[in-house]
Amino acid sequence: MTTMTPAQWYEWTLWAILLSSPVVFGVLMLLPAAYGRHKQGHSKWWGPGIPTRWSWVIMEAPSSLGFAAIFFAGAHALQWAPLILFAMWQAHYFQRSFIFPFRIKVRPGDTTPVSIPVIAVVTNLMVSFLNAAILSWDGIGHGYPASWLTDPRFVIGALLFVVGYRINRKADAMLAALRRPGETGYKIPRGWLYERISCPNYFGEFLIWSGWAIATWSWGGLAFLLWTLANLLPRALTNHRWYREKFPDYPVQRKAVIPYLL
Known part of the structure; x- marks a missing residue:
């Protein structure tokens, strides 16, 4: 059995996201994701609920922690340009994962269907791999020397x-x-x-x-x-x-x- 290389995994993941994006667009135009104001009347299609604040943490944390793990596994993680791009990503996703969920105003007992964070964990890990690996891994992407910053x-x-x-x-x-x-x-x-x-x-x-x-x-x-x-x-x-x-x-x-x- 042939083992896939990181570059092959990257290509497979890239095509999965590119090809599924128009499908997701079409589905969500017909069936809004059942959280927030659109939960009523749609949640039965999305499964049982979990507390809304923690659903946000669960679905967004892979984009912060998963991205960091993938990034620092690369040989070029400590170079200036990759580090600055890493900081840009984390500026958004650390806040989105661990600060935003506890600042939003939710109704007591509010829940989000469990399928939404479950799907998000998978897709956010895929997206994190696509964007972290290009920054620091060998053989993926064009590389980011210090001159990239100018x-x-x-x-x-x-x-x-x-x-x-x-x-x-x-x-x-x-x-x-x-x-x-x-x-x-x-x-x-x-x-x-x-x-x-x-x-x-x-x-x-x-x-x-x-x-x-x-x-x-x-x-x-x-x-x-x-x-x-x-x-x-x-x-x-x-x-x-x-x-x-x-x-x-x-x-x-x-x-x-x-x-x-x-």
């Missing part, structure tokens, strides 16, 4: 990443601030980018991973951008439609996720 692709990508990071964090904070202690309902977000789009948090994520794809100039980065769009674009469109149906006074000029366009 390459226009890294500079442009890193700037876009930072802009998206800022938008994502601020949008999440504004959503969390809408719900006062003891409140359980939903409100119309007001101010800043929320005057233009319903989901600036997702818009920020699109910018983050567009920046990452450019900064790494890699197939792994591109695959993750497509995977992010496949998962979050349907969510943004569904959220936008939900707002308009729930609130008769919802601002008609707002788009869903891209200012002035979509």
Whole structure:
């Protein structure tokens, strides 16, 4: 029996993400993932529930801890350019895994169907492999010498990443601030980018991973951008439609996720 090389595993994982992204997009356009405001009426398809805060930790932690384990297994992990790219990734995913779940406002007893974090653990480990291995492993990717830090692709990508990071964090904070202690309902977000789009948090994520794809100039980065769009674009469109149906006074000029366009 022939053993697959790391490069072959990488190629297999890459194709799995690339080919499954349009399928995931189509499924989520028809059947919204049953968490948050879209849980009612859909959760029976997604299995029994677990506490929402811990579901976030379970599904996001592989993108922080798994990525770190894969990255530091590589021969080039302690070089400057890979380390800085590693820090960029962790700036998002450490916060998303271990801080964000305990800052969001959830209703007492709120749960998330267990299938959602289970699926996320598998796919997040695959995505982490695609993006960590290119940074530090031999034989995968084009390599990142110190000179990469002055390459226009890294500079442009890193700037876009930072802009998206800022938008994502601020949008999440504004959503969390809408719900006062003891409140359980939903409100119309007001101010800043929320005057233009319903989901600036997702818009920020699109910018983050567009920046990452450019900064790494890699197939792994591109695959993750497509995977992010496949998962979050349907969510943004569904959220936008939900707002308009729930609130008769919802601002008609707002788009869903891209200012002035979509």
